[in-house]
Amino acid sequence: MAVATTWVFAEIVDGKPVAAVLELLTKARSLGGTVEAVALSSQAEETAAVLGEYGATTLHAGTDAAYGELLPGGPTADAIAALAADQKPDLILIASTYLGRDVAGRLAAKLDVPVIANGLDVSADGEVSVQSSIFGATQDVTTAFEGKKPALALIRPKSFAAESGGGSPATVTPIATDIAEQHRAVKVVERREEAASGPKLEEAPVVISGGRGLGDPKNFELLEQLAALIGGAVGASRAVVDAGWVPYSMQVGQTGKTVKPTVYIAVGISGAMQHTVGMKSAKTIIAINRDGDAPIFKLADLGVVGDALKILPQVIEEIKARK
Structure with missing residues (x-):
């Protein structure tokens, strides 16, 4: 399974892609082929510059304000599944965050493909394979994808260093909004940010x-x-x-x-x-x-x-x- 096109799900928080997204884009560049990002957020288009800098040539953007009002897992997976059925990427990389795990599970079911979780590395030397940790992190295994595309992998944050590729802003391609009624039944009524006096745990030196x-x-x-x-x-x-x-x-x-x-x-x-x-x-x-x-x-x-x-x-x- 050669990789012609790799997608990275770009999770957006406070108008910026989370750090793990930039790590995945950096890795995706090294696999060869075209790198594209998919973002579902009212602020998605504002991230085109930074996503392009780290390697995305195209940003598939869903900008419906409803994405910020609803529980995001369901509508996000629906949108990516519909787009993937049309565009047919070879590989989809998703950071193993709370949202990423929710989206990946739903997406695997919708596309009828397996998802490899807890990934630590990805390679595409002839076939796409993912190194992951199993048995309570006591063993590392490498699993290769075969058959139906896309290959779908959940990658642990901090598995790669994020490095700018100096690219131009990604070309924004709008995603048609068609949020199913069942996803509109539950809305987010309040968001609370945990108080912190110092740096975030994942970013602290x-x-x-x-x-x-x-x-x-x-x-x-x-x-x-x-x-x-x-x-x-x-x-x-x-x-x-x-x-x-x-x-x-x-x-x-x-x-x-x-x-x-x-x-x-x-x-x-x-x-x-x-x-x-x-x-x-x-x-x-x-x-x-x-x-x-x-x-x-x-x-x-x-x-x-x-x-x-x-x-x-x-x-x-x-x-x-x-x-």
Whole structure:
């Protein structure tokens, strides 16, 4: 299955494509063939310049204001399925975000094609194949697509670096709006943005994550103090999220967010594969844990065996003194 045309679903938030879209466009350029983007948003046309810069030559844009008022998964999948039936792309790449997973599942059913989820890489050397993680991130497998097109893949954010290709603005091609009545039955009545005092977890240059080794939810305050001092963001292991210590939005790992910071500090985290798959690409990994045999030390560039509740206050005071 050679790739003549690759589509990237361009999820738009606050008038801009999410970072993972630019990562996918960068990867799509390397596969050869034509790269096109599909966006369903009243602000879709405004993204033509940045999508073109990262490689899209065409932007298929649905700009009906209703896309911002309805639950987006259903109408988005309908629009892409109808367009794909007419245009017949070879490959559709979708970022594995909340919306992306919703759209991909619906789209696979409508097009009657399989979808490979949890993708880490894509290649098109003779046939389209996707490298993905399985069995709790303990094994990586490569799966090739055969038969009916398009190939459909969900790719984890941060799998690729977003790099500008210096392209011209994408040519905008309008998508006819035909939103089914069943999708109009449920409307979004309010949107609330989670309050954050620092950088977003996925974008922070430094991420400090805590696990059960912190002993108590209140000890996350130490991580927050340190993050505020060094311009970082606070993350967490699945164990403490499941225990109700912190919200799911802070979870790093296979079933949470993937981060790729300059520095990742794991505090009281043992280092299960389900967690490390979400942070192992950090440039520098620092681990603090009382258990010297914790698996996280095998991944760490710098390991500190000790009580984080004694170590972190000293680190915080030293940083304050140097400032």
